[in-house]
Amino acid sequence: MSATAETPHVGRPLRRKEDPRLITGRARYIDDITMPGTLWAAIVRSPEAHARIASIESAAALERPGIHAVYTGEDMHDLGGPLPMAWAPPGIEINNPPHWPLARGTVKHVGDPVAVVLGEDRYAVVDAAEDVVVEYEPLPVVTDPEAALNGAPFVHEELGTNKVHEWSLAGGDLEAGFADAEVTIERRVINHRIAGAPIEPRGVLADYRAGSMTLYTSTQVPHFVRLFAALLLGISEERVRVVAPEVGGGFGAKLQVCGEEILACWCSRRTGHPVKWIETRSENMAVTHQGRDQIAHVKLGAKRDGTITAYHVKILADLGAYNMMMTPLIPSLGAFVMGGCYKIPAVTTDITGVFTNKCPTDAIRGAGRPEATHMIEVMIDQLAAELGIDRLEVRRRNFIPPEDFPAAVATGVVYDSGNYAGSLDKLLTHLDQAAFEAERERLRAQGIYRGIGFSTYTEICGLAPSRITGPTGVGVGAGLWESAMVRVHNTGAVTVYTGTSPHGQGLETAFAQIVADKLGVDPQVVEVVHGDTAIGPEGRGTYGSRSLANGGEAVAKATDKVVLKAAKIVAAELEAAPEDIEVRDGKFSVKGSPDKGLTLAEVAGIAYIGAVPEGMEPGLEETTFNDPENFVFPFGAHACVVDVDAATGKVSVVRYVAVDDCGNPVNPLLIDGQVHGGIAFGIGQALYEHVQYDDEGQLVTGTFVDYTLPTAAELPSFETDHTVTPSPVNSMGVKGVGEAGTIAASAAVTNAVIDALRPLGISYINMPLSPMRVWQAIEEAGR
């Protein structure tokens, strides 16, 4: 069976199959789903950052009309266990105190849930929640991670420490590398705390009936939620169904097993009513897991010609008050690509995680890799300045060359493919240095300092090869393969069941393109179904830029199995050998005779009538579980032009050019969309966003008034271009791209600001680059 010569659909910028329901307002997000008899849940949350719960009085709340019940942590004593933390790295001790859906005894961060009020009206339960009186005995608060590391006060008294864990990834001879170095530079690099902030907050609708639980939840991982709902509620897994409806953005914030999910399920079983909880934005800012928050001591050693000889990164990660599903693992994901695009013989990352009285952190877009890329890309600019060598030239001297791929790097991973000089060359074709310098000069006279910054990145995604990440490897307690079932129907239409769980990525279109090409049909007759654990095989969700490289490969392989069976059916019909059958012009035909073939519909007709060859089962559907051999490593080169108003410190992004390589493109429209959104996310962190707590652990940035997401007015249009370097890891040669823009962007912006402000005596600055902080830096440098 030979592959089709043309790919009429893969590679084309088809508009999305998802869009009709979305643009007509007919999509069903969690709050759009209703059931008779539903009780609304309002959660009573701690206003204290750290306190003992002395008493909870719910009598007044219960007196309000329509209020059915108030429950506390003590009521939920029948749970099978606390909320999960799914990382157990071999040989590493992780302090993991229990984290319950409703707090027991103490609260550890502002917003920690204490009680739930259930009632018939969504406004009335909020009123009733305010009537619940909780007496708190405040305890000492710790918010500074460095102070937390040094001793009391302890977030979890029983531990006698705030340290969560210590984890290292070392490769090469670091000591020899630094001995070899002719220059060494050190910096303290801050990667501040951000929120995922999807425009749709979280929400759940739990419905327990006669021993079975159905949970609708705005999630990226319905199968993970189903497993833990079953375990924690003591319901056998086959009687638990989790459905992700239309999900309004995730960004990692919905990659979680949430207390509220378990809570709603428990309440539904307890009351015999469906229970619905829709998160307010204020709740989302306070208790949906947050991202980043690292303080790093970074040391880079190099020769005078710019060749890097050693790189040592020590990270202090502020993990918040509890471990959630992957909390302590996140910084480690960056460790695998800590050396970036560069051929560095010795790279070591030491990570220490600490508890503080803040919301827990976990995966947020990029998850460890934005932090790692920010460090190496800022440091290489710092090195260039130190040596007086052009910053792009220093990069080129250190790039892993194309002939090295697949390239085993010092951290122990093997980069699948790369052409870093190629993407940088392409980036430079979009830039006019002379014009830039002239404009920079002109603006200087007005007190505007223009700068340009670069970020040449690679990253690790396509999660994940199970043998590397599983219990005996990195220590993740789950196989991160992905599944697909491809079912051809009686009439030749096709349904694809994917275990991924998209929430804006466009997989219903991209997967249809892949299947359509292989089966010789129109993508319009290929329906992609996702997000319901009752339908299709077990899956592993959407995150970590995995859905195409891992999930799409599963779809491709399952389709190939269908093609194999179809070829045998057609071969029997046409009295040919199966290996002589190809798909051409919408037909399965003998090579060389494309008009004498059968359409997929005709093949399906034979399969479902049962007129299949001797020994073959009827039907036409196949399932695949794809466990990739390796991660995939997209890469690229970004340039950011900023204007800094020296009088106010305000930074404006005036131009952003991105060259990205995510392997063979399936749908260029979707790729650019991910790049745009990823860049905006990274610019958001660099310039506008900062989750802030005061010294008492009070959340200062509790609304969108204070946590300023960039609007259309803050951002320019982006210029995108691409190189194509296929991945050898999968049959389609594809990589991920959902996080790449974010991973690259914060360094490009920061390097641009530094470039802009060098004339004012600033050679280094940390994020966040708010007007106040930039202005302060300018003032200090001026003294």
Added chain:
Amino acid sequence: MSGHVAVSLNVNGVQHRLEVEPRRLLVHALRDDLGLTGTHVGCDTSNCGACTVLAVQADGAEVTTVEGLGSEGNLHPVQEAFWNDHGLQCGYCTPGMMMAAAGLLAENPDPTEAEVRHALEGNLCRCTGYHNIVRAVMDAAKQKSPTVGASS
């Protein structure tokens, strides 16, 4: 019911009479009382404005929601442009973006990119980086567009 106020609303060409608490938000009346769930709440902290309009304030008003902008087979140029230009990913901000865009184009049929960006300042998107949204609005402007109003 005591404490409730009568409100008359014409939504997408259909006349409605509701009894609401004075504090009931218009967006909840549309979504929960009238079943028009195309309008989404994402902020509730006064950034987009959806939580600042009460149902009682809309008494006697004509309201057009995304469900009244266009329909399958009869899309508004803004909807068509958003679809063609990949102006949406998760779709959650999209109804608001499209209504704001339709409102802009009704007043300013040929906006510059800067004017489009300024007009959309009150609508947050986390997925697209706004790039294709702006492109979609500019492209919609190039077509002959009906003004925002209740469609049949």
